[in-house]
Amino acid sequence: AQSVTQPDIHITVSEGASLELRCNYSYGATPYLFWYVQSPGQGLQLLLKYFSGDTLVQGIKGFEAEFKRSQSSFNLRKPSVHWSDAAEYFCAVAENSGNTPLVFGKGTRLSVIA
Amino acid sequence: NAGVTQTPKFRILKIGQSMTLQCTQDMNHNYMYWYRQDPGMGLKLIYYSVGAGITDKGEVPNGYNVSRSTTEDFPLRLELAAPSQTSVYFCASSFDVSNTEAFFGQGTRLTVV
Structure with missing residues (x-):
């Protein structure tokens, strides 16, 4: 079965600094990969997703993620963080057979300081 | 646009009580899900x-029951509430099971005392 690891529980960055959130997955083939964001007291919102093709995918709110098969990674990046980006971020994976629901990582909480 | 609607938003239960968490979606999605979210643990299914009349267990089904009599509704039932069921519960729906966006409700925060 597939699994997801987000090594960083909590990250603090300064406003305007760049951001990279790490995600590693375990799956035999190329999975479907997702990043979701959860603002305090809210449900999850999709930031971006990767199914196939170009390994660099663009998402909403200026986020991007790069799929690296050799590293089994799908790291999320943003060149310049805004205070409103403070939230919890979840990486998720699904089998490319299309038959199983998403499996989520434990999340990374992002704090943004002035 | 309602999307996925969960009720109630908050609830406190006593040990042994039962309750139903309601979930409705208006996007005509076939696939619906219940997750629980505990601090530092992510979301567990x-x-x-996968459609009306069809349900399947996820990773942590013990202590819960579900039914899916219509495409729109997917209620989650707790029969004998236990403190271990204190959590935030999220309902979600999607067009497909794994390769399209899942839309989430705003959650139900349940405390069992």
């Missing part, structure tokens, strides 16, 4: 449904 409780049950999911």
Whole structure:
């Protein structure tokens, strides 16, 4: 079965600094990969997703993620963080057979300081 | 645009009580899911449904039951509430099971005392 690891529980960055959130997955083939964001007291919102093709995918709110098969990674990046980006971020994976629901990582909480 | 609607938003239960968490979606999605979220643990799948009349267990189904009599509704039932069921519960729906966006409700915060 597939699994997801987000090594960083909590990250603090300064406003305007760049951001990279790490995600590693375990799956035999190329999975479907997702990043979701959860603002305090809210449900999850999709930031971006990767199914196939170009390994660099663009998402909403200026986020991007790069799929690296050799590293089994799908790291999320943003060149310049805004205070409103403070939230919890979840990486998720699904089998490319299309038959199983998403499996989520434990999340990374992002704090943004002035 | 309602999307996925969960009720109630908050609830406190006593040990042994029962309750139903309601979930409705208006996007005509076949697939619906219940997750629970505990601090530092991410989201764990409780049950999911691939269509009306069809449900399947997820990773943590014990202590819960579901039904799917219509495409729109996917209620989650707790029969004998236990403190271990204190959590935030999220309902979600999607067009497909794994390769399209899942839309989430705003959650139900349940405390069992």
